[in-house]
Amino acid sequence: MGRDGYAVFVAGNGPAGGDLYAVRAEGGEAIPITFTNVGEMRPRLSPDGTSIVFLRGGSLTDSTPITVWVLNLNNGAERELALPKGANRPTEAAWSEGGRAVIVAAGTSLFRFDAPPATADARPVEGANRAMAESSLAVLLGDPAFTRVVPCEGSSLCTAAKSGSQDLLARNARDALPWGPDSVAYFTHEGAEVRPLGAGMSRRLEITGPPDARQMTAFMGRRSR
Numbered sequence: 001m002g003r004d005g006y007a008v009f010v011a012g013n014g015p016a017g018g019d020l021y022a023v024r025a026e027g028g029e030a031i032p033i034t035f036t037n038v039g040e041m042r043p044r045l046s047p048d049g050t051s052i053v054f055l056r057g058g059s060l061t062d063s064t065p066i067t068v069w070v071l072n073l074n075n076g077a078e079r080e081l082a083l084p085k086g087a088n089r090p091t092e093a094a095w096s097e098g099g100r101a102v103i104v105a106a107g108t109s110l111f112r113f114d115a116p117p118a119t120a121d122a123r124p125v126e127g128a129n130r131a132m133a134e135s136s137l138a139v140l141l142g143d144p145a146f147t148r149v150v151p152c153e154g155s156s157l158c159t160a161a162k163s164g165s166q167d168l169l170a171r172n173a174r175d176a177l178p179w180g181p182d183s184v185a186y187f188t189h190e191g192a193e194v195r196p197l198g199a200g201m202s203r204r205l206e207i208t209g210p211p212d213a214r215q216m217t218a219f220m221g222r223r224s225r
Contacts, residue, residue: 011210049219143181
């Protein structure tokens, strides 16, 4: 991938997992990046924008994730991150330690994998390391992060400060994600919306092509030196 910002999201095949698509950060035509006969869901781009970790279901109609995969966006290579025998099914996966590791939630357990091309052996996350691993799975806003996004009031989204106080972010919204260091994006029934964390107007991210876009992750590009 180049220096330009872009987003990856799930689309198609109804409420269950679909395929993964990419679109420029300014919107436009979406390009499919996976072509499988199983549902894919919950993608997370690496901090450098070169890889994506996501979950895969057992079929297109199965909304329950079964396996965890990492896709190298430069060469198309995929690798499964296999959970230990007896572990629950994965529910979330995200990058940690600046992209050097992947954290996977499975039931109440957390597992850490060294990022490819390192050997992908699962190690349980316990004790003092658990709080940091959990923060990798959260939707944190700001750089440095000063708040996180949580569901609230039924189908709304709120921001939650470290003090525990909550403020309404958006009503009838879902699938929030950080949009660079100074904005947040989420989906409403009208589509994807990008909103600054400070003063300013929200804007619609116009995506053409696949139906039912959801579960987005974004990379805002690399600055030239």
